[in-house]
Amino acid sequence: MSTASIESIVSMYASWGSEKYDEEITQLAHALQCAALASRDGARNELIAAALLHDIGHLFEIERKNGPDHHIDLRHERTGSEFLQAFFPKSVTAPIAMHVEAKRYLAANEPGYVEALSHGSQQSLEVQGGPFTASECAEFLGLEASADAINLRRWDDHGKVIDLMVPEFDSWIPLLREVANG
Numbered sequence: 001m002s003t004a005s006i007e008s009i010v011s012m013y014a015s016w017g018s019e020k021y022d023e024e025i026t027q028l029a030h031a032l033q034c035a036a037l038a039s040r041d042g043a044r045n046e047l048i049a050a051a052l053l054h055d056i057g058h059l060f061e062i063e064r065k066n067g068p069d070h071h072i073d074l075r076h077e078r079t080g081s082e083f084l085q086a087f088f089p090k091s092v093t094a095p096i097a098m099h100v101e102a103k104r105y106l107a108a109n110e111p112g113y114v115e116a117l118s119h120g121s122q123q124s125l126e127v128q129g130g131p132f133t134a135s136e137c138a139e140f141l142g143l144e145a146s147a148d149a150i151n152l153r154r155w156d157d158h159g160k161v162i163d164l165m166v167p168e169f170d171s172w173i174p175l176l177r178e179v180a181n182g
């Protein structure tokens with residue numbers, strides 16, 4: 001990945017990362033916690049990059065002053081993954097594109113999952129279409145990146161701890177360079 005591309009990603013987080021992600025924490029804190037959780041769980045580098053960057057679509061919305069999609073679904077998972085496709089392989093972008101679908105899958109299949117979601121995430125589940133039907137679940141599971149998307153979703157759901165100390169964004173830049181397209 002060119003220096004300009006890395007810089008454009010870093011500057012998105014530098015400019016808009018201090019905006020709120022959920023009720024309590026910032027976009028940047030959420031991204032860093034998700035990456036730290038993925039790393040702690042021994043995820044491969046592509047999936048750690050996905051965890052770090054999975055909500056970059058929200059930063060584009062903030063840049064356009066739309067705010068997180070609690071009221072209308074702006075498909076942040078699609079805008080983010082489409083932007084990142086120019087720089088990263090599918091092993092990074094596919095789980096990002098599917099992380100909302102993974103929530104809808106887990107909501108349909110895991111007892112207590114919805115109740116354990118943050119208030120903001122419960123609200124967005126509704127505008128995102130709610131729990132998957134049985135046939136939507138089967139279709140989701142048939143996709144190549146479904147297992148990665150489910151792992152990403154679990155880090156996403158847990159990366160919302162107030163004032164947790166985690167490695168800074170700059171510490172992930174070498175990993176981003178490593179997994180980026182030649």
Ligand SMILES: [Fe+2]
Nearest residue numbers: 030054055156
């Ligand atoms: Fe997220």
